[in-house]
Amino acid sequence: MATKTEDQAADTPAAATTQTVTEHEEPTREEAAAEETEGQDEALTGEDGAPAAQDGPSGVGQGAGAVVAAALGLVSLTGSWIGTVASARESLLGQLQTSSSSSVATMVKEGYGDAWHANALWAGLFALLALVAGVAVLARPAFGTPGRPQAPWIKSVAWAGVALGVLGLLLAVLKYTDVLLGLPSA
Numbered sequence: 001m002a003t004k005t006e007d008q009a010a011d012t013p014a015a016a017t018t019q020t021v022t023e024h025e026e027p028t029r030e031e032a033a034a035e036e037t038e039g040q041d042e043a044l045t046g047e048d049g050a051p052a053a054q055d056g057p058s059g060v061g062q063g064a065g066a067v068v069a070a071a072l073g074l075v076s077l078t079g080s081w082i083g084t085v086a087s088a089r090e091s092l093l094g095q096l097q098t099s100s101s102s103s104v105a106t107m108v109k110e111g112y113g114d115a116w117h118a119n120a121l122w123a124g125l126f127a128l129l130a131l132v133a134g135v136a137v138l139a140r141p142a143f144g145t146p147g148r149p150q151a152p153w154i155k156s157v158a159w160a161g162v163a164l165g166v167l168g169l170l171l172a173v174l175k176y177t178d179v180l181l182g183l184p185s186a
Helices: 006-011 013-025 029-042 060-078 081-097 104-143 152-176
Strands: none
Touching: 060 104, 060 152, 081 104, 104 152
């Protein structure tokens, strides 16, 4: 019994017609991908070849807000220039207000205690700002465009800002109330 190979079968007119019909009805994967890419290129550029405007927000503001929240949280933990200046100012005022005849406890409280509290106050303010910025970034998608998810890195950085803000706020309260590293008794 003789069988035809695929090459010989393709030479017959019936096989060629069948092959041609199937090629036109169902495009190959490569052709479909090429047509899709062309459609995307046309959507990204306008008629004059300039980039077309995107529909909806790009998330740049949310990303920036998340980074700001994390940075403010870090500043609340490490200290800021304004906190250092406020601390030095309170220390100077305390030294000016006390006289040489004041008790040691008064001199320590006025010279160092108020400066410590001023530094804690500024650290707490930065922590509170970090907390508010992080929560605002995390809550933003609830009020934004439905169906547009927030990028995962934005959520991660915003959560880091919230966590640093909570930790900074806790440490600032502990410093201000003298629970953490209180003044020595004189």
